[in-house]
Amino acid sequence: MEIEQTTRREFLRHTAAAGGSLIAGSVYTAQAGPKNSLSPDRMGVLVDTTVCVGCRTCEWACKNAHGIPTQPYHAYEDRTVLARTRRPTHSALTVVNEFPAGETNTHPIDVKTQCMHCDHPACVSACIVGAFTKQEDGSVLWDGDKCIGCRYCMVACPFQIPSFEYSKAIQPDIAKCDFCAGRTSQGMLPACVDICPVGAMTYGPRTDLIKVARARMDRYPNRYLHHLYGEYEAGGTGWLYMASRDFSSLGFPDVGTRPMPGTAESIQHGIFAYFMPPVMLYALLGALMWITKKRREIEEEAGE
């Protein structure tokens, strides 16, 4: 299942780490980066927003699965909360938002929002202590034992997903969808996928989901926009969305198709390639210092 592809970037990263521990003279061989695997068999979820009816049962199931206090099930029948746009928070890892029917639609469109579980996650790249990891099953997980609460993941995330518990003085969490790692590891479906009464979500290998989506688009060309959001967005995401109209009108940010960490990581690795640039700068400055000192001494001798 696990196929490690050694890219040039990873090679650089590992050599830089080796150089780092050499220079630090430490016996401890630190892993330079957190686990960031991109398994070809990684799982994903296909969300069909043309099927979703906005019943918010998934919100209830999610809270239950994660031990988050929730209102009773029947309270979710109240549709007035859909009047305003909500964002996932530490007390609701997924939320459903409703967008009014436009000229093309007869019904309002409901969109479930949660962590997209990117293929090249910005949070994994950004996190100062490597608290975020990308697992073989496609999930992006947060490790509360490492996190220092700097909130750089929130700055980095293009989908504005991680949420911080600002009200807690001790052990505030960074909260986001964990792809129900506790359930899927036991062969269960993610809670939201499992409970959805209309089958708006499909859980499966990401490559298969893309094929399924394509087939649906071809079969119902009038029902779907020919755009699978998440196939290429931000370098690809685990969660994929189908919709009947332009995604920008449904609250999806335009994040481009390049992996978010790309530029920042190239800069970092450029500066630290084999630790050569800093070492060379050190040598250069040392030489400069020595030369100017010699020149001063000569000047002083001449002056005396």
Added chain:
Amino acid sequence: MNGFMKPTPLSKRFLTPGVVVLLLLAVNGLAFLIVRFLFGIGAVTNLSDEYPWGLWVSVDVAAGVALAAGGFTTAAFGHLMHREEFRVILRPALLTAMLGYTFVALGVFIDLGRWYYIWHPLIMWNGNSALFEVGMCVMIYATVLYIEFLPIFTERFIGRVRLKGVLARMNDPFDRLLRVLDSGLAKTMFIFVIAGVVLSTLHQSSLGTLMVIAGPKMHPLWQTPILPLLFLLSAVAVGFPMVIVESILAARSFGLKPEMEVLSRLGSYVAPLLGIYLAFKLGDMFIRETFVYLGGFTTASVMFGIEIIVGVAIPLRMLLSRTVLQSERWLFIAALLVVFGVLLNRINNFIVAYTPPHAIETYFPSIGEISVTVGFVAMIALLYRGCVRFFPVISLPDKHTARKGKYTIRAEEQS
């Protein structure tokens, strides 16, 4: 020409009306900090899931690091290039950098949700993270600054260790330890000085890399792959202006005459440095064609305009003038504008340019955040005042001797 200057502890009164104001501001900041540690970051700040970084990161940390760059630019010119004329400002610049970085670390500390895990990056590495590099470099550089300050400490205490009571017997061993430390440091200081410059170059630029990963969340006027270069160039350019500002302020506050000859010369180096920065900034704007965002009165275009015109172009023009360079008041104003420009640039990069896709309301710092930041600045000023009264930092005309030291101006081995 300045050979007859010698760093001396200043014997001025500590408590003045100005100091009382600073003390009140510091206490006010501390009060809000107590609330922050008791009830969490949310109790004091306006930070949210939309705006996870605010005033503390942009000013206390990012601008703090840039404005403390005076320590490394003067070290580069004074120590590495052996420019004699910089000697009198080396120690004040070093002290400011040391205090500055101490408060940068404190700024990070109070902004961390789990502040008690601040040591985690030491053993949990992520080489891909720009923040990891910044954190490590700042940590090591702060240590280097303390080591660079040690000779001033030994100079103050060699021959003057006078502990009382039971501890009196420790006086001799302590004195010997200080002397060993002093001679050891004199021989090895160049290692730390070069390391300091290298570390500064690294983290000043990486602070710019921080926001690159925010990608489309950052306004195109500021989001560019050359952000690290722009951060480094602006930090280099603001180093001397900061030294000028603090030298004139300190001189005024202590009733001394500012070293105008040195400061004018320092000021004359600033225009070319600012010019390089401005060239890259404008060049980047034209290559990426972001000038299209300058049309119309938006927050971004106005802030960008103020940053470039008031913070860079005007002081650049001023510092090309001989009259400005030789007038204490105008040099001070020009230098202050450069400082303002870099401060605004950091605020712009970290707050104004940051436009999250699902922002409900915009961020403006709370009274608590402002109080803490102002309190920190007040504390730096108070500590600076305390330090120059206690340690030989500021150079005064020396009545007795003018001995040349190797890297620093050394006092006579004790009387």
